[in-house]
Amino acid sequence: MDDRHSGAPVLAVENLRTEFITREGRVRAVDDVSFSLAAGEILGLVGESGSGKSMTGYSIMGLVDAPGQVTGGSIRLNGRELRGLPEGGMRQLRGDRIAMIFQDPMMTLNPVLRIDTQMIEAVLAHHRVGRERAREMARDALARVGLADPEEKLLAYPHQFSGGMRQRVAIAIALLNRPDVIICDEPTTALDVTTQNQILYEMQTLCRESGSALIWISHDLAVVAGLADRIAVMYAGQLVESGSVDAVLDHARHPYTRGLIASSPSRNARGAPLAQIAGSTPSPLAWPSGCRFRDRCPRATDICATAPDTDHEGGHAWRCFHPVFEDAGDDCHDCGDRDDREEAP
Template identity: 60%
Template structure:
């Protein structure tokens, strides 16, 4: 069955996704009723604190939730085809070829005992029948695309012979070499210094524009997403609390949690002053109720926050889940 969809349909549709983990202590719900779309050529930023459900959402899309976890309900449609419930053999054909993942730590992704050319070619040969010469040419082109100098020579090098930034570029090259429709990047620049981060972010934006793929960039850093993403989804305790165009989210956040995330960015604090913090801790995903998950840490909570929060659509691109949001104010 073809995965090609009509041009007017989103590349990816995540619809009311619920992912759970069954433990002895009870059922943990790290992803609750999450919905969003990604278009071709679009970068969607997914932001939130650790434990907010960002990475589990990404792994759910790839079908990499193992027991005791499972996708309890919802749909994940790639080019109109629902991936939830597909046999593992079918998902293996989709992973890498149609959906690629870039992980945070390249040394956990790359095999230190194998040359990088072999590792990139392995991903490619899994999905395409190519001669050795064609494989090498595609690998060289992939390294060249991510800015690796002398790519023909570097194909025969081992991971330890590269810097951290170069290793991350190699992981990106391995993800792009098969020409996927969707790329999921899970905080791929977190361990790098800010100069290398900026270079890779700029290069990824250029590559996405060139190849027309969609991308989900998972991050805890709104400053990074402001330079890269077209739209942003803000997650907290497994659920979406605000979504909108990047300029809307960064320029005028409406959910109290989004505003506090922005206020905690170091560059927004007065030099010499204590960094702004979000007081309190995230609620337990074992006992979380149906109301606003941020209520226990929010200085704008009211009695209605304990009940299910309806979506408030502020514009064609902007939705907020809050019943007592602050007035619009330029951040």
């Protein structure tokens, strides 16, 4: 699926495929994923656990460990192909032109080193500047993410910070060299709502000011709705729908996207049980043939046993034989009326 939007892409992912060879068989964790990202743009990559969204981020960063490997497709950063780039070349780009913020900030921070040591080294690894200049850059980065008294924070160790403060430091490190692309893997999931909202606002502001493009990986549509410019929905290793926030949330075409929206507590009447998507995500060792959502989809017909093509409506794209054209703001429980499936568009 390929989103069309204005602006030269700073990141272009085409037909990305990542596989794991296990004793049980071949696992295709990411399968034929395509999207592009312009400078300063924020893309929300959403889906259930196991949908492949985090693995997509790791694949772009070149952080897929054996027995996994990127086996197909193209990843271009400012026109430069990253797939097949030697580890030394990727190491030069990571933390400089492309950075990742993890759900657990301790995947970024070394617990036995002071913050200034870690941040200064992150600068010196990519820039020929003196240590004093590197320290100034580190202090400025901490101030940009809203940490009070950044000079004092530079002298602290990670264990002296709260979870929210550690995550802010991890974000500051990612922003140090003003990368072209930042990938955020649910970095606010473990934080309280107030801290989460502060970090979301700061990330949005920093991207607008610096021009960095952002991929925000999340299972929370509400978070993505307030942050992103576009949304891409993943299911079973594939993108099933993508488009602007308004297009995807207000006019969702794919039954899976509509199921995610309907399961949001804000979409249910007070006291009413939450809407649910029937069944569970299939095993990646045995993806269904054709449309991977068909075993859970109330609109599925025989044709869904073959792989659907991607349809477009402007910048809105979906991968479905039977897209839904009612307003997603309406009650969508009737979208699963099996008596009308054969007439579905």
